[in-house]
Amino acid sequence: MNDMMRLVEPLIPALRRYAGALTRDPAEADDLVQDCLERAVARWSQRRDGGDARTWLFTILHNLFVSRVRQRARRGIHTPIEDASEAALMQAPAQEHVVRHRELMKAVAALPPDQKSVLLLVTLEDMSYGAVAQVLGVPVGTVMSRLSRARERLRLEIGGEGAERRPASFLRRVK
Amino acid sequence: MTFDRPVSEDDLHGYVDDRLDPGRREEVEAYLQANPRVATRVADYRGQRDALRAAFAPAAAAPLPPQLNLERMVAARHARTSSVGWRLAASLAVTLALGASGGWFVRGLSVPPQAGVAALSREAAYSYRVYASDRTRPVEIAGVQRAALTRWISNRLKRPVEAPDLAAVGYRLMGGRLVATPHGPAGLFLYENDQGVRLAVLVRAMEEKDQTAPMVDNHFNGVDGVAWADDGLGYGLTGPVSAGVLRPIANELRRQTLAQAGDEVRS
Numbered sequence: 001m002n003d004m005m006r007l008v009e010p011l012i013p014a015l016r017r018y019a020g021a022l023t024r025d026p027a028e029a030d031d032l033v034q035d036c037l038e039r040a041v042a043r044w045s046q047r048r049d050g051g052d053a054r055t056w057l058f059t060i061l062h063n064l065f066v067s068r069v070r071q072r073a074r075r076g077i078h079t080p081i082e083d084a085s086e087a088a089l090m091q092a093p094a095q096e097h098v099v100r101h102r103e104l105m106k107a108v109a110a111l112p113p114d115q116k117s118v119l120l121l122v123t124l125e126d127m128s129y130g131a132v133a134q135v136l137g138v139p140v141g142t143v144m145s146r147l148s149r150a151r152e153r154l155r156l157e158i159g160g161e162g163a164e165r166r167p168a169s170f171l172r173r174v175k
Numbered sequence: 176m177t178f179d180r181p182v183s184e185d186d187l188h189g190y191v192d193d194r195l196d197p198g199r200r201e202e203v204e205a206y207l208q209a210n211p212r213v214a215t216r217v218a219d220y221r222g223q224r225d226a227l228r229a230a231f232a233p234a235a236a237a238p239l240p241p242q243l244n245l246e247r248m249v250a251a252r253h254a255r256t257s258s259v260g261w262r263l264a265a266s267l268a269v270t271l272a273l274g275a276s277g278g279w280f281v282r283g284l285s286v287p288p289q290a291g292v293a294a295l296s297r298e299a300a301y302s303y304r305v306y307a308s309d310r311t312r313p314v315e316i317a318g319v320q321r322a323a324l325t326r327w328i329s330n331r332l333k334r335p336v337e338a339p340d341l342a343a344v345g346y347r348l349m350g351g352r353l354v355a356t357p358h359g360p361a362g363l364f365l366y367e368n369d370q371g372v373r374l375a376v377l378v379r380a381m382e383e384k385d386q387t388a389p390m391v392d393n394h395f396n397g398v399d400g401v402a403w404a405d406d407g408l409g410y411g412l413t414g415p416v417s418a419g420v421l422r423p424i425a426n427e428l429r430r431q432t433l434a435q436a437g438d439e440v441r442s
Contacts, residue, residue: 009245013235020234123224155219
């Protein structure tokens with residue numbers, strides 16, 4: 001159990017960050033992280049030896065999130081994106097960047113869930129492509145194609161410098 | 176300009192995320208110098224990455240709320256599991272003390288109940304421990320195939336048995352299976368609520384054809400149970416919750432089975 005405290009506790013802030021970015025609601029995010037930690041405490045002994053604690057925890061968190069979304073879809077409850085309290089999740093941006101910042105958050109929220117998870121794990125959590133593949137239970141190739149599509153979509157939506165030019169579609173993967 | 180290996184889209188993302196080895200990074204940098212349009216795109220990706228990281232940095236820096244205190248969670252779990260161990264140890268101590276003080280004259284006292292709802296309650300607890308904790312295949316037939324499940328159980332128990340509906344008390348039917356008991360086949364129905372708490376209902380024929388017995392609370396093997404019998408059919412409701420929580424569920428269950436029995440008589 002000491003082992004668990006040492007390995008799991010430092011990861012809680014990162015779990016909150018990922019959960020917050022997925023749910024866009026700090027209270028729901030903390031609920032999700034609490035669920036995740038309780039499961040982690042209960043299943044620590046069943047964890048495969050040598051497995052990476054971070055990948056393991058994010059896998060639990062991600063699966064919990066997916067099953068919540070499914071449950072909610074079954075019950076027909078939707079959280080409107082605009083109602084979610086964004087303010088608590090993000091830094092107050094410098095005045096001149098306010099518009100761009102809001103656009104970015106909106107564009108991320110509007111990404112298809114599969115692409116969003118990949119983008120968040122890669123950029124926010126700085127996870128290796130292989131670890132992301134493990135967390136999401138998909139091949140690395142799928143991670144790469146989702147990442148590519150997420151980044152291109154964000155670029156077109158928030159209008160990066162080169163976005164108005166023809167996108168370099170010849171390099172894009174078809175998947 | 177020519178390169179040994181053509182630059183791929185994966186390389187561009189690896190470059191953005193600093194995942195390339197130094198040799199490859201140099202090659203990609205050279206490629207980007209020669210391809211300003213791609214370089215602009217990669218610069219946009221870098222900008223996105225930096226903006227996202229900056230936007231979500233405070234979420235990770237915020238102090239943890241009390242509900243995410245890991246030490247407390249570990250302590251709470253420890254308390255729960257050790258109290259089960261303590262109760263088991265205590266009941267074992269009582270059994271041993273009885274055996275030692277009473278000698279062989281009263282050795283029958285420490286033998287588990289062989290009949291009646293007390294025996295049924297034990298069988299339910301054994302089945303609960305084996306099947307409810309199974310993460311891979313707790314049930315043989317899933318709840319969506321309710322008709323197939325009840326047909327199977329009814330055939331083997333040689334009487335009509337319905338899978339009780341506990342939705343009113345927040346538990347959905349996961350499914351069920353046939354289990355073996357010293358008194359023949361029994362149907363085991365498993366239920367789960369939104370918190371992942373699982374309950375089991377064991378149903379089997381009683382020793383006497385028309386036996387009816389009032390509800391009896393039971394604690395065995397770390398789980399609580401309520402057992403009773405109606406018209407020769409015994410029921411054991413088992414779960415990791417106290418008898419106080421199980422009782423109202425048991426009442427609902429008994430109400431249903433009695434209503435079904437009434438329907439059959441009328442039809």
